[in-house]
Amino acid sequence: GAVVSQHPSRVICKSGTSVKIECRSLDFQATTMFWYRQFPKQSLMLMATSNEGSKATYEQGVEKDKFLINHASLTLSTLTVTSAHPEDSSFYICSARGRGLGNTIYFGEGSWLTVV
């Protein structure tokens, strides 16, 4: 099946710094990518939807200036958490839909962000 890879799987950063998480579709062209955030023992909350070559659509309550999403190519989307604070510590998961793969959505392995 199609593979979506996230990097890094775990990252620790200092409060006030920025951190970038990458989401790559390894064997298909991802026309749409989705970013989710999951706090411990909670469900996945959709943050934003990004289509290749266009600006991301953010869900209500998600600060677009804080969570910068770039989907510059059909195989890569990045989420940059700017000026990170401890409350941004969370599990971030991306998923992707691919050209020619119907409506199936493929998930990455997730990235643990800890802000200290």
Next chain:
Amino acid sequence: TQLLEQSPQFLSIQEGENLTVYCNSSSVFSSLQWYRQEPGEGPVLLVTVVTGGEVKKLKRLTFQFGDARKDSSLHITAAQPGDTGLYLCAGVVWDSGYALNFGKGTSLLVTP
């Protein structure tokens, strides 16, 4: 906005027992998916149900999609410790570019 309500949120049972997890919404979904997630990993798709009234079986797991396509259930027969995990239902929202909206999840613990 939580489109999907899952119940129960937590379930602790003994090996061999049966259980049912429910996923309800006031919205109609074109399809509903069930996922299982282990701690620190991404969710893994178990099944997709598309047709109202559809029933799908995956070994000891039985999935049902409501006739009106607003609700779904997951039934596990003779639960085993390996079934322990977070079970999530998710529905496709058409006007969000096929984004999946997840229920809050059901955390299942099966003890030997």
